[in-house]
Amino acid sequence: MAVQSHLPLIFILLLSLFFTLTQAATFDIRNQCPYTVWAAGIPGGGRRLDQNQSWTVIANPGTTQARIWGRTGCGFDSNGRGSCQTGDCGGLLDCQAYGQPPNTLVEYALKQFNDLDFFDISLIDGFNVPIEFSAVSGGCSRVTRCVADINGQCPAELKVPGGCNHPCTVFKTNEYCCNSGNCGPNRFFRFFKDRCPEAFSYPRDDPTTSTLTCHTGANYRVVFSATFEIRNQCPYTVWAAAVPGGGQQLARGQSWTITANPGTTQARIWGRTGCTFDGNGRGRCQTGDCGGLLRCQGFGQPPNTLAEYALRQFNNLDFFDISLVDGFNIPMDFSPVSGGCTRGIRCAADINGQCPAQLRAPGGCNNPCTVFKTDQYCCNSGSCQPTDYSRFFKTRCPDAYSYPKDDQTSTFTCPSGANYRVVFCP
Known part of the structure; x- marks a missing residue:
């Protein structure tokens, strides 16, 4: 009888403990x-x-x-x-x-x-x-x-x-x-x-x-978290964009920091120019526009200078590059700032001012693939070679991708875990 009299109390205590743990x-x-x-x-x-x-x-x-x-x-x-x-x-x-x-x-x-x-x-x-x-x-x-x-x-x-x-x-x-x-x-x-x-x-x-x-x-x-600091040193406003990350207006001297998880791939950071947005973050940009949104959900519209990266890939390495495959609009520096890695890359030439007439666009310089849309320039078949147009970009920014197959001289690595900085107009 004594044991039976305690069963309800024990049951209530266990039930209370179960409820607490589940909450x-x-x-x-x-x-x-x-x-x-x-x-x-x-x-x-x-x-x-x-x-x-x-x-x-x-x-x-x-x-x-x-x-x-x-x-x-x-x-x-x-x-x-x-x-x-x-x-x-x-x-x-x-x-x-x-x-x-x-x-x-x-x-x-x-x-x-x-x-x-x-x-x-x-x-x-x-x-x-x-x-x-x-x-x-x-x-x-x-x-x-x-x-x-x-x-x-x-x-x-x-x-x-x-x-x-x-x-x-x-x-x-x-x-x-x-x-x-x-x-x-x-x-x-x-x-x-x-x-x-x-x-x-x-x-x-x-x-x-x-x-x-x-x-x-x-x-x-x-x-x-590990970080990407995006800094605007241009003498004009840049609307920074990132996927993943979104977007933010940066006046001269301002910066914006985003995070990216290990394993992130096909990521991009770029700058947009000539933008106007309403109070709801909707509008348009002259270069780099991403569907008319301040906070980008997709990639930008050429021409735009790209910082591309993939984190913690094989051999526990981060891969990063500056790409001109979507053309050029803003000078850029992309550098690791921690983790013992010091090899940065830069594309800061006056490409807009020297852009060939066929590639000129308001606010930037298009890649020939954007203009001509042929396999010779877009490498759709995977077998294209350098052209006079790709050499124009490569001569001015030797560390950057000048056409889709420009891998050997344009991809850089750091041991996974570094933080990075992207600077517009370094």
């Missing part, structure tokens, strides 16, 4: 940086992640004030004790408390009012590692990211080894820490917001632009 959220934390990151989570602890490794953290419904971040420059002994250059949590590999600034933060709270999860990326503890945070199930597709080169562009007053401090950490005044709750934007906050508009830049930052929600039950992914 728990998983966080898949991946390192796609070309260096080791020591991931940390409260709740969760910590884990060393070499490039392309991942770690899963589980958080129960009702979890609040939770954080995930990356630590860099760490050394730990066999007992999990040591220190990190950024994000250190009391000298422990398995974190029991929040990290030491600077560290880029993912923050979340699960199953709150209206049965919603709330999450954001915050720079209130500064920045050390590029991060993307996305929902991956439950019918929710929200994503937020902060992948700009904040460390490289950090103001001198905020710069520290391995990262970029928030001004509150440095100056500790109400102006930057918002202790009284009435502070407003300033030049340091705008530095962060301009580069990562979706992230919290100071404690009173507009939550409507920085806090995202999903219905409870979603799972999530946090990615410490």
